[in-house]
Amino acid sequence: MNVPLIELEAVSFTYPDGPTAVIDVTLRIEPGETVVIIGQNGSGKSTLVRHLNGLLRPGSGRVLLDGHDIHSVHVAALAARVGLAFQNPDRQLFAGRVASEVGFGPRNLGVRGAELEARVAAALEDVGLAAEAETNPYDLGLSRRKLLALASVLAMRTPVLVLDEPTTGQDARGVARVRAVVASAAQEGRTVIAISHDMRFAAECFGRVVVMRAGKVALDGSPAAIFAQAAWPELRAAYLEPPLPAVVGAGLGLGSTPTAAALVAALPGPAGEGRGRPPGRAGNE
Ligand SMILES: Nc1ncnc2c1ncn2[C@@H]1O[C@H](COP(=O)(O)OP(=O)(O)O)[C@@H](O)[C@H]1O
Ligand SMILES: [Mg+2]
Numbered sequence: 221m222n223v224p225l226i227e228l229e230a231v232s233f234t235y236p237d238g239p240t241a242v243i244d245v246t247l248r249i250e251p252g253e254t255v256v257i258i259g260q261n262g263s264g265k266s267t268l269v270r271h272l273n274g275l276l277r278p279g280s281g282r283v284l285l286d287g288h289d290i291h292s293v294h295v296a297a298l299a300a301r302v303g304l305a306f307q308n309p310d311r312q313l314f315a316g317r318v319a320s321e322v323g324f325g326p327r328n329l330g331v332r333g334a335e336l337e338a339r340v341a342a343a344l345e346d347v348g349l350a351a352e353a354e355t356n357p358y359d360l361g362l363s364r365r366k367l368l369a370l371a372s373v374l375a376m377r378t379p380v381l382v383l384d385e386p387t388t389g390q391d392a393r394g395v396a397r398v399r400a401v402v403a404s405a406a407q408e409g410r411t412v413i414a415i416s417h418d419m420r421f422a423a424e425c426f427g428r429v430v431v432m433r434a435g436k437v438a439l440d441g442s443p444a445a446i447f448a449q450a451a452w453p454e455l456r457a458a459y460l461e462p463p464l465p466a467v468v469g470a471g472l473g474l475g476s477t478p479t480a481a482a483l484v485a486a487l488p489g490p491a492g493e494g495r496g497r498p499p500g501r502a503g504n505e
């Protein structure tokens with residue numbers, strides 16, 4: 221699997237009769253990076269990621285994969301490299317059967333027979349829909365249709381995964397499945413780019429956080445940097461709240477603790493962790 225370098229060069233996009241949703245965004249994403257994009261509704265996150273698979277073409281600027289402007293990459297070749305799970309699954313789903321929905325993408329890539337069946341089964345298993353292979357997608361609730369849209373993208377086994385608000389509307393089990401999907405893709409060395417409003421998910425599951433505000437990139441860095449106290453004014457200007465462990469860690473003077481694990485590790489104690497933890501609480505919660 222050749223995991224590409226992704227570059228956005230001064231990308232701007234204006235909807236016909238609509239706003240300029242993305243303004244002069246330059247980003248470079250190395251192969252195998254895990255990046256979460258956060259920002260208030262309407263800040264341009266979805267518009268930006270729709271450029272990564274050619275769904276939208278930049279009004280100005282360029283999008284490059286491994287140094288090649290994707291404008292000159294065939295749509296089918298692009299689909300084999302970058303998989304995008306939509307924010308609204310109903311814009312993505314169309315088949316009358318869950319298994320056909322998930323098989324559609326790999327089938328289009330020329331996958332057939334046992335390999336196709338194995339991919340469909342594995343993707344449904346990953347999102348917890350293995351028992352629903354014969355179900356009509358519209359008999360699933362919205363949160364499960366969203367997991368189905370995710371499975372359809374997973375089955376294509378693209379080296380780049382783009383997930384637009386994968387955890388929105390999911391219960392704890394759904395969130396756990398999405399987290400596992402991100403972790404295993406990262407483990408395999410694939411690039412994962414997700415949009416989220418869940419600061420805990422952002423802080424715990426990604427190596428890099430990009431903050432969007434009014435169509436522009438306002439901040440870009442590690443969770444430790446983006447959720448550190450120094451960045452809070454900028455976060456709050458983007459209507460974002462730092463994750464709770466970051467607030468507690470700052471209150472205790474422990475520095476940047478974007479995750480509960482980092483907070484616990486920073487607490488004073490003989491082993492460098494664990495002291496001061498309230499009784500009965502798990503160390504990683
Ligand atoms: N299809 C569209 N046509 C016109 N305007 C749109 C369309 N999609 C989004 N917008 C507008 O573009 C801006 C950015 O939207 P979007 O990229 O969806 O933001 P986000 O994903 O951060 O919520 C918003 O002002 C939104 O109303
Ligand atoms: Mg969006």
